[in-house]
Amino acid sequence: MDVHALEMIELELAILIRRTTSISSNKKFGNLDRSAYLILRRIKEKGAAGVKVLAEEFKLDISTVSRQAAALEHKDYLYRIPDPLDGRAYSLQLTEQGTKELSDYKQERLKRITELLEDWSDEERKLFGVLLEKFNQSFN
C-alpha cells in the first residue's frame, strides 16, 4: 500500500478541517450554519423526519439535533408535525421560508466553491466530488 499517499491524505484532511472550521465560525455566509443546512437539505430531499432519525443519520447526539431543530423552528424554517400514533414524537417539515433560505444558502455555497475551483479542470472537479463522497461513505 502506498504510504506516501496515505500520509498526504492524513495531513491534508487535518488542514482542511481546521481551515473550514475557522471559516465557518467567523464568516458565516448566510443565516445557516453547516448543521442547520444539512438538516434542511435532508428534509427537503427525503421528507419530514424527527430528531431521533436525523441524529442517527447524521451520527450526532440527539440533544445536538434537538437544539438545532429548535433553532430552525424558531426562525420559522421548520415546523412540527405531531406523530398521530405517539404523543411524544413529531416530525419536522420545511416551511416556505425554510425552503427559500435553503436554496439561497446553497447558491451562496456553490458560488463560493465555484470560485475556489475555477482553475480546476472539469475532470478534476468531478473526481474530487466522487472521491469525497466515497470517503464520506467509508465512515458508515
Place this chain on the structure above:
Amino acid sequence: MDVHALEMIELELAILIRRTTSISSNKKFGNLDRSAYLILRRIKEKGAAGVKVLAEEFKLDISTVSRQAAALEHKDYLYRIPDPLDGRAYSLQLTEQGTKELSDYKQERLKRITELLEDWSDEERKLFGVLLEKFNQSFN
C-alpha cells in the same frame, strides 16, 4: 462548467466537515487535538517559530495559537527559545516528549485512515491526496 460536480463537492464537503468535527470532539485518539498536531508538525518540519508566524501560516488568530502553544508548553511538548533581539518574542521548539507524542499521534491517525481507505485502489488514494492538497491550496 459542470454544475453537478460542484454540487457534489459542496454537499460532500459539508458532510465531511461536520462528521470529522464531531469525531475529533468526542473521540480524540491520543493526547493531541488537530490544531496542536498541526503546530507540532509544522515545527518538526520547518523548525522553531513564534506564535505570530504560526498564526499567519495557519490563518488563525494569534490569540488562538497563543493558547494552543501555551497548552503544548504546559504538557512539555514544546519549549520556548527567547528571541535574542527582541525581549518580547520567542520561538517554540519541540521537546523530546513532543517529538514522541507527535510521532505516536501521527501513526494513530495514519492507521485510522489506512483502515478507512483499505478498500480503495492505490490510484484512488493517490488522487484523493493530490486533490485535497490542491483544494487546500486554493484557499491561500
Place this chain on the structure above:
DNA sequence: TAAATTGATTGTATAATACAATTACATACT
C-alpha cells in the same frame, strides 16, 4: 524621551458538540 507600534497574553463571547438528568408519554408484565 514621549508616542506609536508590535509580540504575546488574557478576558470575554460564540458555536458545535457530548453526556447526564429530566419530562412526558407508551408498552409490557404480571
Place this chain on the structure above:
DNA sequence: AGTATGTAATTGTATTATACAATCAATTTA
C-alpha cells in the same frame, strides 16, 4: 388495572476551537 420499564424529546452542564477586544511589555520612531 397498575406498576415497571422503555423511549422521544428537551434541558442542564461541560468542553473545545475559535475570534475579537483589551492589555502588557518591549521596541522603534519622531
